[in-house]
Amino acid sequence: MPRMFVPGPVDVADEVLQAQAAPMLPHRSKEFEAIYRRTSEKSQELFYTNYRVFLTASSGTGLQEAAIRNFVDKRVLSIVNGAFADRWYEVAVSNGKDAVKLSFEWDTPASPDRIADAVKGDGFEALMLVHNETSTGLQNPVKEIAEAVRAVSPDTLIFVDAVSSLAGAKIEMDAWGLDMVFTSSQKCLALPPGLALGAVSDRAMKKAESVQNRGWYFDLVRMEKHRNKDSSPATPAMSLIYALNFQLDRIFAEGLENRFVRHSAMAKRVQEWAEAHDQSTYAPEGYRSQTVTTIKNDRRISVSDLNNFLKQREMRIANGYGRLKDNTFRIAHMGETQMEDIEELLEAMEEFLKK
């Protein structure tokens, strides 16, 4: 079986791929509405939330846009220390919002104190923050940031992009006081792409009612009405909902916490392997992703040669992303990937290095 150690789309279990192939139903039928509702409700557990979870026919970027259009009237603080945070900033600007960028070096976690300072001086309506940067393999201290922001500006809404970490690392939306957290299907949930999941707090929903120009497709106020009544305003991505419904049962059967442990053990193994082979982890100790490790290519190996070598064993890893393309590479350990897969990969890489 081919194995991809890329940070999404990840490999999907055969039985989950098959779950997509169930016959269609009218989306306004009681049968489908029941499946939709059950799937949405089960998804709350992934977010450690009692709030509603929206399921949208879109990629995760769609929910980056939804956060901006629904909950931000004018000004928003954008925390940027990676490529996907930068994309979110662009999303805000391209939707006509006054987004203020607070940047950190890409190999440095966002600082709770500096963010609190920025918010205190200004009283931003909202701040947006990426939990797990798929580009750098850096995990931002979301809990600490939320705490610091709450202390100085309790009304500022906090949005978290957890696209490459939710269901792979623990994010306690309610306990941490987050207002929107979202992910997409093709990362830790190990589903095909095309579906996004977003959990939203009551106070954010309240705020949305007064925000103008929310549009239609990602208008969460409209979605909320349909969520309470039937399913979603537009036709939902039915086969992906089937697959999510099925996959959630598999995830809960393994146990969410067990999944986190599995991922973080693989992360540790990859980091140690890198160090033992004169390569270093891009993100600093204490802020390393549990789901994807970005390795500084200190030895200047050719990633393309490496991937050609790995291909013979039906494996592949990922290039660096964006401006890190040439001087890093990435090994993902999310979704269905097991420690024995990682061992096999590292063994093959070892062989490659010895050549």
Added chain:
Amino acid sequence: MPRMFVPGPVDVADEVLQAQAAPMLPHRSKEFEAIYRRTSEKSQELFYTNYRVFLTASSGTGLQEAAIRNFVDKRVLSIVNGAFADRWYEVAVSNGKDAVKLSFEWDTPASPDRIADAVKGDGFEALMLVHNETSTGLQNPVKEIAEAVRAVSPDTLIFVDAVSSLAGAKIEMDAWGLDMVFTSSQKCLALPPGLALGAVSDRAMKKAESVQNRGWYFDLVRMEKHRNKDSSPATPAMSLIYALNFQLDRIFAEGLENRFVRHSAMAKRVQEWAEAHDQSTYAPEGYRSQTVTTIKNDRRISVSDLNNFLKQREMRIANGYGRLKDNTFRIAHMGETQMEDIEELLEAMEEFLKK
């Protein structure tokens, strides 16, 4: 095998459902990019166009929003004679555009002359029009409308929602001079929902470059750059792209024109059956949809009882939509539905009526 005579999501052929279940690929891999490009290029034939076709991870409504955000600076004329045209008007308003509604009775085709008059007086940037109203089963004379509009205002862009007709009825985008035509996967293409296809003219793309506040997710200028380079800016709905790629070959093997003939023969059969049973077709002669027939429930049968009866034979039809919910019902004859399916349905309905 259960059969649904509902206007989407429609039944999907088993082998097409299975095509979704192929293994994932990195979306930035050469393998996937080749599949994506081939699928997009093959799709041009559905639109009778040489222009580009975008494939978005969204429902058709997503492309209603894309048309508005990309190509309309301020003012747009919205032709409304059905529920989905009305939704599109709402989409325009909710995106902050000055949309002017030109309404016709729901059982009356939009009039080329009246539309030309409205455009002439004003010089609208664009007009939006639904080809095939899924609610009323009425087909608007898009070709004649486009001709009339071109004659009085050649610069006005013409957008056509062909969600429930494209690939089921002939729409010649280039020959008719249309600027954007779109559809979604779960109607005549007989795929699961979650994917939309939109063809866009060069002059519309040119205009988009100067339109502000296009957003990110449905920004077609951004999509065009990626279309030329790799695939799409956000992760595409991979399993649905697989299925579309496969289904296009099936559609072309049958022949697009043969498909149109099959659909229109079924439409005629359903209309005649209705008349023979003291029910009438909602849309007037000459403007009746080839893909879905809306029948006036003149005999006041209980659609819910009828569907319960049909359910025993694993068939179902659709209620009326929106304000026509109680006084019409709908029989779809699109996608994979064959004349023998329609015959079996009508036989069962006959039995029900005799009870």
